[in-house]
Amino acid sequence: MPANERTMLLLGLLMAQSQHGYQINEFIERNLSTVTSMKKSTAYAVLDRMAAASYVSVRTEQEGNRPLRKVYSITPTGEQHFLSLLRKSLATEDLGVLGNISFMFLDYLSRDETVALLELRLQSIDAELAQRRSVPPHGFGHAVDLALERQMTFLEAESQWIRRVMARQAGMA
Amino acid sequence: MPANERTMLLLGLLMAQSQHGYQINEFIERNLSTVTSMKKSTAYAVLDRMAAASYVSVRTEQEGNRPLRKVYSITPTGEQHFLSLLRKSLATEDLGVLGNISFMFLDYLSRDETVALLELRLQSIDAELAQRRSVPPHGFGHAVDLALERQMTFLEAESQWIRRVMARQAGMA
DNA sequence: TATAACATGTAACAAGTTACATGATTTC
DNA sequence: GAAATCATGTAACTTGTTACATGTTATA
Numbered sequence A, B: 001m002p003a004n005e006r007t008m009l010l011l012g013l014l015m016a017q018s019q020h021g022y023q024i025n026e027f028i029e030r031n032l033s034t035v036t037s038m039k040k041s042t043a044y045a046v047l048d049r050m051a052a053a054s055y056v057s058v059r060t061e062q063e064g065n066r067p068l069r070k071v072y073s074i075t076p077t078g079e080q081h082f083l084s085l086l087r088k089s090l091a092t093e094d095l096g097v098l099g100n101i102s103f104m105f106l107d108y109l110s111r112d113e114t115v116a117l118l119e120l121r122l123q124s125i126d127a128e129l130a131q132r133r134s135v136p137p138h139g140f141g142h143a144v145d146l147a148l149e150r151q152m153t154f155l156e157a158e159s160q161w162i163r164r165v166m167a168r169q170a171g172m173a
Numbered sequence C: 001t002a003t004a005a006c007a008t009g010t011a012a013c014a015a016g017t018t019a020c021a022t023g024a025t026t027t028c
Numbered sequence D: 001g002a003a004a005t006c007a008t009g010t011a012a013c014t015t016g017t018t019a020c021a022t023g024t025t026a027t028a
Helices: A005-016 A021-031 A040-052 A078-092 A101-108 A111-134 A142-173 B005-016 B019-030 B041-051 B076-093 B101-108 B111-134 B144-173
Strands: A056-061 A069-074 B055-061 B070-074
Touching: A005 A021, A005 A040, A005 A069, A005 A078, A005 B005, A021 A040, A021 A069, A040 A056, A040 A069, A040 A078, A056 B144, A069 A078, A078 A101, A078 B101, A078 B144, A101 B005, A101 B076, A111 A142, A111 B005, A111 B076, B005 B019, B005 B041, B005 B070, B005 B076, B019 B041, B019 B070, B041 B055, B041 B070, B111 B144
Parallel strands: none
Antiparallel strands: A056 A069, B055 B070
16 A cells, blocks of 8 residues: 555556556656656556556557556556645645754754854855746646746745744844 | 655754754654655654765664663764754755745646636635744744744745736736 | 756665654652 | 543554666657
């Protein structure tokens, strides 16, 4: 019963069209690197698992005398499973998404170092924000853009929160 | 080389005082259930690993004829390791925190169902917000409160974002 | 002729979850 | 006398990463 995000991601990509593993991995690497960190070997393994669970069917094909490809197609069972994963995931807030344990332990660093580290974090967040604003939405799918917009929301929220926290620190100095 | 959040959490709790496993697990279950989902068995295993890595030392003690306890104390090496995990984690934004893949696939649900599911999500987020606002900060450590405040920031950001998205959907109906 | 792109894996390991085991003691 | 609390684990399983293996074909 693997009910995880990687499964949902791969099923979701196969909802659009049948694809072979390499093709999926390329797409993820080129376009979804900010959304998932799944490794290629993992993707191949998950595809195998999904085939064993009959969520996808496999056929092999060959173009010229290139290496054999295994083309995966989502099955009706797979579509059902995908939709049920999607519904559950959308309806429930995953608290795991919200945690960053390190903030619990700020007291173990000096105020100066805390400020310096938060400054670094802020810079990396603002850089990410700037970069994303300069490269407008790719355009593959309005919903993908939604997901990226949601990430932007969190980046902005954290950027502003860090500024507030630092202002407070400065006020108490 | 376990450089994960669970290690940091346990080391962080041991920074405050030496504790035995059960004690730590109780504390986590009672106070940190929104911050981590670590299971008790996992905590015991991580404590063992940390002992093997000399991040903590162990001594056994017994109170009356209760079961033996294994009391863990952080070592100087452990303190160094903790601080280095903390610094790295603070300075870098973890993109994994931002991802919710399901939003990429909204197009596979009808507009009506999407709205209904987002409504559910919104309700659970708002309920969580209300509950947290009604139970003011526990008070064990100003930094723990900071971590919870940060979670609040994300909950608020997502609540508002979902409202915007739904308003847009309604506008396009 | 080297190296990048194409294409799929395997093996060894690390980390985490689940369900279960154990046995005393305190509380209802 | 039953159930909860105290206290620590083990065994089996799932998931994921890392590093490596393999062999072809197009490109520089």
